[in-house]
Amino acid sequence: MARANSRQRLGPLILGRATARPRGRLQWYAYLSILPALCFVALFAVYPVAFSVRLATHRYVLTDPHNHPFEGLRNVAEVLGSYYFRRAGLTTLTFTASVVASVLAFGVTVSHYLNRPGRLAGFLRVAILLPWAIPVVMAGIIWKWIFNGNYGVLNALLVSLGLIPSYVSWFGNPILAPLTLVIAHVWKWGPLAAIMCLATLQAVPRDLYESAHIDGGSGWAAFRYITLPFLRPTLLILLILETVGGFVTFDLVYVMTGGGPGDATSLLSWFAYAEIFRFLDLGKGAALAFIIAAVTLGLSLVYVRLLRLEALYS
Amino acid sequence: MIRQRLIDAGMTAVGLVLALFILGPILWMLDSSVQLDRDLFTVPPRVIPQQPTLDNYRYVITRTPPKSYERVTMGGRVSGEALSILPALRNSFIVASSVTAVVLAVGAVAAYTYARLQFAGRDLTYAFILTSRLIPAISVAIPVFVIIDRLGLLDSHLALIVVYVAFILPFTIWFLTQYFGYLPRDIEEAALLDGCTRFGTLRRVVVPIVAPGLAAAAAFAFMGAYSEFLYALFLTRTIAAKTAPVVLVATAINFDVSFALASAALILTIVPPIIFALVFRKFITRGMLVGFGR
Amino acid sequence: MMRRVVTVAAMLVFAATAIPMQPVARAGAGSTQLTFTVWTFAVDTIKENINRFQTRVPNVTVNLTDYNWGQYNDTIVANFVGGSTVPDILYSSDHWLQQWAAAGWIAPLDDYFPQARELAKSFAPYAVEGMTYKGKLYGFPYYADPMAFMYNAAVLRQAGFGAPPQTWAEVLEQAKAIKAKGLVQYPIGFGFSLDEPFSIETVISMVYSEGGNLFDKDLNPAFDRAGSAMVKTIEWVREALRAGVMNPESLQWDGVQAGNAMKGGTQVFFITRASGLWELNNPQFSKQAGNFQLAFMPGATHETVGFVRFYAMSSNVPRRGKEALDAAWQFLNYFGGPGPDNNYPVVRRWALDFGLGFAQLPLFKDKDIRASFGRWVNVERLESIGQKHAKVKQGLTPWFAQWDVFARAELQKAYLGQQTAQQTVKNLASKWNELRRR
Incomplete structure (x- = not known):
């Protein structure tokens, strides 16, 4: 069964084989029908990338608007060699790893709760859509206020519960500030993961669990041997989405921390933004953007590869 | 017990x-x-x-x-901006609805082709469309800005619509291709035999069946366009085109922000997508079932 | 289900179209349009000023846009880079002048208005210096102020101190005593946020107050020498945070938030523009009004930064031609100069209604202003700080703005103890040299 389904389950990433054989007019129709889409995408993919190549290989400093010599890979080399890139890279990796782990854990556990019978779970199945529906910058704003060091409701709550002795400066602490970003990120994107996992869970045939029960399987064993194999493709998709999403996180940083304190939350996207809009170095900004794009593309390809292997062996 | x-x-x-x-x-x-x-x-x-x-x-x-x-x-x-949330919401609506309409029309047609027809370059163009989505937004910020500037579209609804369509279309095409792929072919074949053209089949036979999928795709597109921040931030200048996220962020990260006022503005901004999500809930969940389940 | 969806969708669309567009100001026939961009501060007053200006100079129509102070430079840069919708007149600061001028975004006034140079003779020299790039004047002052040290005298008395601190060591000592007595949890709070352009002015003031220099005559960094005033300043902030006498939220705050803590009586020492005292001592805004005093900057020399914010004219105006230039001159003269009636209509109003400092020297003789300032500040001390102790920021160059943004984050790391003061000044110096070479 698993094998028969593998292509369908992989559907999200690879194109199934179409059966209709093209004939003259149909062939024309096919090209015509995808042309508008291709044009839109190409205009904002091909030209920008080509343009970025030009920027990245030239000197483009806005305070010196008439001087653009060719510099080859110097911008890329300077960015890669800089201490700040290494720091931002490390921060981004830590952040990405944290959000991937937290969002996946949230998705799996919460979806199990949502899959329970009962009113509360039913209510939560609706409620969980709300964070997903709220634009990410709004989520950032909301959490920024909750974590506010002077008047924040979280500090008030924790103090009244006796969990902390006095108000904590969440954004003033280089360890807590990234944590606030992770929490806001999980709040915003965890629900989507939970909904996706829930959709998968609901597709698991009940009788599988029943036969496992008869065999005396524990809850863990049922999860390990029945649920998990079903969840795996969904989790892999989430893994890609979250890795790429974590890697290019910008909105939350812009709204919540501005990269601080110090450079504790200065993720690569933020670093690129600062290079472009604050340091006015378009050449370096473009070089940095390329590095980010290369990493995300590379990661995605690795994952897709893993998915294919997965499909072969499942 | x-x-x-x-x-x-x-x-x-x-x-x-x-x-x-x-x-x-x-x-x-x-x-x-x-x-x-x-x-x-x-x-x-x-x-x-x-x-x-x-x-x-x-x-x-x-x-x-x-x-x-x-x-x-x-x-x-x-800020003067802080109190312009209503015109900003209006901009957001115009942009998001237009994007949704364009993306659905263009996307559905292309997706149906990808799901049903075999032709030279099919896999290549499909891969191209999907991969374009993997380029991080910040990476092409400057060139996109330059394109929009050269087209004379800065600070207009159209600028955002064009950019968002390009960014959301790949997802829509992928999603609908998946969706169409699950549809039974028999009905279409019958329609084709009856002498309908491919496009006619799509319009008269397929669209009604796939309405739930289209609704889900619409919801995703609307949400995506409504939420976008980075491009809205630097492609707009004035309240003629600024969208709700931009105005709200300008208000909220102001150091001297009034919590109360900004909360009111924020609530006004998140109510529409929440209503949208709740109304389309069934479709969204069903859509996900198709995309990720089974 | 489908019908419900359609209904709701229709309602949403209807709601969207029912929201009225904002009324757009329509220009009268034959009048010249000027776009004017400001950072958000007292926008209602600016609008009133514009209305008065339009009444007095009826052939010019002004359209106002405002952006947040913290994101102001970013936003302006983005606008200029696009190039198609740049403002005609805009607020600027000595931080950014050289960056904007070097990029050709703003135009030198002397090239178009021969009378500007003459008028500049009536401005305070440090302000003129802050508005000059390559020998040319780029603006008329909106306001100009020294950075100043202020304290809550009532709390100081309660803690048993009769006089404000004279040195930075004394500031720490008094703060620790105040905290120990349980009077205030965090006696010190500054605006050190990454988005606060004032933060570099606070730091440079502290360096100046010890007689330190940031750069030598050839603009080589002088702050990175071992034991420099900058190193001592960084270590002082680090110690204040470590000892728990400086509010850790300082790294998130701008001047407004630190000022709010002062007004609420939860903070005792503060550095900000001297005119900030207007708000602190104003009972309309402040529970502690009347308790705040201006002090000389603690330290060996009491020197401090004097800065200027000004009206700049974008290069768009000369491109638009003579008519636009005439309108711009009328505007600049009305807002930053004596105006057609020789009464400094706008500058005087900012001074009277908001206590903003000014660089237009003739106004120092204005009786109303002296009387008004006397209500919230020791005027003699203010004048003395402005004339004897205030110095323009060292290192104003086309790359100062970038270095400043970089410095804010580096300094925070040092304050947090993530790197040593010595390492920090080394990083700051190498960034300076890198930006300079670029």
């Missing part, structure tokens, strides 16, 4: 904590929006409103401070 009850109670507690985590932040905004700053800027902030008031909404909507409103603007730093 007792053990079962304990487990149930524990599970309820877990559910309540989960509900608090999910809904707490939104409820706190709602709560803040009906209070005044003097109650929020206290230690601890007032959680149960003493005298709930709609003055914040009145201020945001009419742009004239009601009498009961104390002067929150110490030093007068409430």
Whole structure:
């Protein structure tokens, strides 16, 4: 069964084989029908990338608007060699790893709760859509206020519960500030993961669990041997989405921390933004953007590869 | 028996904590929006409103401070932008609905082709469209800015519509290709035999069946366009085109922000997508089932 | 289900179209349009000023846009880079002048208005210096102020101190005593946020107050020498945070938030523009009004930064031609100069209604202003700080703005103890040299 389904389950990433054989007019129709889409995408993919190549290989400093010599890979080399890139890279990796782990854990556990019978779970199945529906910058704003060091409701709550002795400066602490970003990120994107996992869970045939029960399987064993194999493709998709999403996180940083304190939350996207809009170095900004794009593309390809292997062996 | 009850109670507690985590932040905004700053800027902030008031909404909507409103603007730093949330919402709506319409029309046609027809370059173009989505937005910020500037579109609805269509279209095509792929072919074949053209089949036979999928795709597209921030930030300048996220962020990260006012503005901004999500809930879930389940 | 969806969708669309567009100001026939961009501060007053200006000079129509102070430079840069919708007149600061001028975004006034140079003779020299790039004047002052040290005298008395601190060591000592007595949890709080352009002015003031220099005559970094005033300043902030006498939220705050803590009585020492005292001592805004005093900057020399914010004219105006230039001159003269009636209509109003400092020297003789300032500040001390101790920021160059943004984050790391003061100044110096070479 698993094998028969593998292509369908992989559907999200690879194109199934179409059966209709093209004939003259149909062939024309096919090209015509995808042309508008291709044009839109190409205009904002091909030209920008080509343009970025030009920027990245030239000197483009806005305070010196008439001087653009060719510099080859110097911008890329300077960015890669800089201490700040290494720091931002490390921060981004830590952040990405944290959000991937937290969002996946949230998705799996919460979806199990949502899959329970009962009113509360039913209510939560609706409620969980709300964070997903709220634009990410709004989520950032909301959490920024909750974590506010002077008047924040979280500090008030924790103090009244006796969990902390006095108000904590969440954004003033280089360890807590990234944590606030992770929490806001999980709040915003965890629900989507939970909904996706829930959709998968609901597709698991009940009788599988029943036969496992008869065999005396524990809850863990049922999860390990029945649920998990079903969840795996969904989790892999989430893994890609979250890795790429974590890697290019910008909105939350812009709204919540501005990269601080110090450079504790200065993720690569933020670093690129600062290079472009604050340091006015378009050449370096473009070089940095390329590095980010290369990493995300590379990661995605690795994952897709893993998915294919997965499909072969499942 | 007792053990079962304990487990149930524990599970309820877990559910309540989960509900608090999910809904707490939104409820706190709602709560803040009906209070005044003097109650929020206290230690601890007032959680149960003493005298709930709609003055914040009145201020945001009419742009004239009601009498009961104390002067929150110490030093007068409430930005002119802060109170332009209504025109910004209007911009957001125009942009998001147009994007949704274009993306659905263009995307459905292309997706149907990808799902049903075999032709030279099919896999290549499909891969190209999907991969384009993997380029991070920040990476092409400058070139996109330059394109929009050269087209003379800066600070217009059209600028955002064009850019968002390009960014959302790949997802729509992927999603609908998946969706179309699951549809039974028999009906189409019958229609084809009856002499319908491919396009005719799509319009008369397929569209009605796939309406739920289209609705889900529409919801995703609308949400995507409504939420986008980075490009809206630097492709717009004035309230002629600024969208709700941009205006709200400008308000909210202002150091001297009024919590109460900004909460009211924020609530106004998140209500439409929430309604959207709840109305389209069935489609979205079903859509996900198709995309990720099975 | 489908019908419900359609209904709701229709309602949403209807709601969207029912929201009225904002009324757009329509220009009268034959009048010249000027777009004017400001950072958000007292926008209502600016609008009133514009209305008065339009009444007095009826052939010019002004359209106002405002952006947040913290994101102002970013936003302006983005606008200029696009190039198609740049403002005509805009607020600027000595931080950014050289960056904007070097990029050709703003135009030198002397090239178009020969009378500007003459008028500049009536401005305070440090302000003129802050508005000059390559020998040319780029603006008329909106306001100009020294950075100043202020304290809550009532709390100081309660803690048993009769006089404000004279040195930075004394500031720490008094703060620790105040905290120990349980009077205030965090006696010190500054605006050190990454988005606060004032933060560099606070730091440079502290360096100046010890007689330190940031750069030598050839603009080589002088702050990175071992034991420099900058190193001592960084270590002082680090110590204040470590000892728990400086509010850790300082790294998130701008001047407004630190000022709010002062007004609420939860903070005792503060550095900001001297005119900030207007708000602190104004009972309309401040519970502690009347308790705040201006002090000389603690330290060996009491020197401090004098800065200027000004009206700049974008290069768009000369491109638009003579008519636009005439309108711009009328505007600049009205807002930053004596105006057609020789009464400094706008500058005087900012001074009277908001206590903003000014560089237009003739106004120092204005009786109303002296009387008004006397209500919230020791005027003699203010004048003395402005004339004897205020110095323009060293290192104003086309790359100062970038270095400043970089410095804010580096300094925070040092304050947090993530790197040593010595390492920090080394990083700051190498960034300076890198930007300079670029």
